[in-house]
Amino acid sequence: MQESGLNLKIFVFIILLLVNIGLILHLIWGDHALLTYLEHRAIHRNLQERLHQVQQDNRDLSRRIRLLKTDKDYQQQAIRQEFHVVGENEILYMIEP
Numbered sequence: 001m002q003e004s005g006l007n008l009k010i011f012v013f014i015i016l017l018l019v020n021i022g023l024i025l026h027l028i029w030g031d032h033a034l035l036t037y038l039e040h041r042a043i044h045r046n047l048q049e050r051l052h053q054v055q056q057d058n059r060d061l062s063r064r065i066r067l068l069k070t071d072k073d074y075q076q077q078a079i080r081q082e083f084h085v086v087g088e089n090e091i092l093y094m095i096e097p
Contacts, residue, residue: 028034067074079085086092 026033030036064078068078076087080087
């Protein structure tokens with residue numbers, strides 16, 4: 001009698017152990033598992049960094065647009081840099097290597 005009770009306990013223990021192993025494997029490698037979560041977290045982090053950079057670029061461009069609309073000195077500086085224009089009473093020296 002005790003032997004059949006012991007066999008039943010061992011059988012239940014093995015079944016529960018196999019179920020736990022299956023659950024752990026599913027937790028690590030399943031469709032919505034730990035590895036997938038870590039990949040998605042890394043993607044999210046990269047997208048957050050990219051979003052931050054785009055927002056910073058947007059702020060910089062908005063500032064430049066505002067300055068181009070309102071600041072004459074900034075307009076002249078931008079024209080000189082973009083189109084290589086020489087101002088009045090200025091001399092441009094071009095040195096060839």
